Amino acid sequence: LAKTTQPISMDSYEGQEVNITCSHNNIATNDYITWYQQFPSQGPRFIIQGYKTKVTNEVASLFIPADRKSSTLSLPRVSLSDTAVYYCLVGDIRVFNTNAGKSTFGDGTTLTVKP
């Protein structure tokens, strides 16, 4: 199972771009990379998911190099409300995979956005 490593914490200021990198050296061929945001006493909330190269949606971008051993979540122009814990999740939750559901969360990166 892919183990993930993220920085424990990051600080930023409102309006800046924030990049959070996750290392997952033993990612498997069928694994996807998913990033979640979690506020205190709430469940994780989906941000973005990718398999390779670059994915962009309305809130973030995800960069995955060719070897897929790391990924970078990019949050453009953060605001105070982006202060949260960010998790990268590597795995294949599809039920047709014999290891279905055995996705691995890291310990997350606590992002603090300052005014």
Add this chain to the structure above:
Amino acid sequence: ETGVTQSPTHLIKTRGQQVTLRCSSQSGHNTVSWYQQALGQGPQFIFQYYREEENGRGNFPPRFSGLQFPNYSSELNVNALELDDSALYLCASSYPGLAGGETQYFGPGTRLLVL
């Protein structure tokens, strides 16, 4: 809102007791996963259910068991509670696909305290 609800929101039990936590998934999501999240750590995968059958299990003892019902609801049962079982328990629902990644939608969690 993810459409996933959990009950109760908080629970206090004593060591040795049994507990049942409940989750109601999004309509049409026939896959549910349960996670344990200790304070300051990322969620740890307990098990996954698909069409009412256990489809994958993490590194948790047999005293952690589950049930999934046809109406998209599910239960997590923990017997012989230990102090270390104190955590936030999260359920996440998804709909399996043959191709592409999947998104898990998390509920708000149940905070369990074992005294």
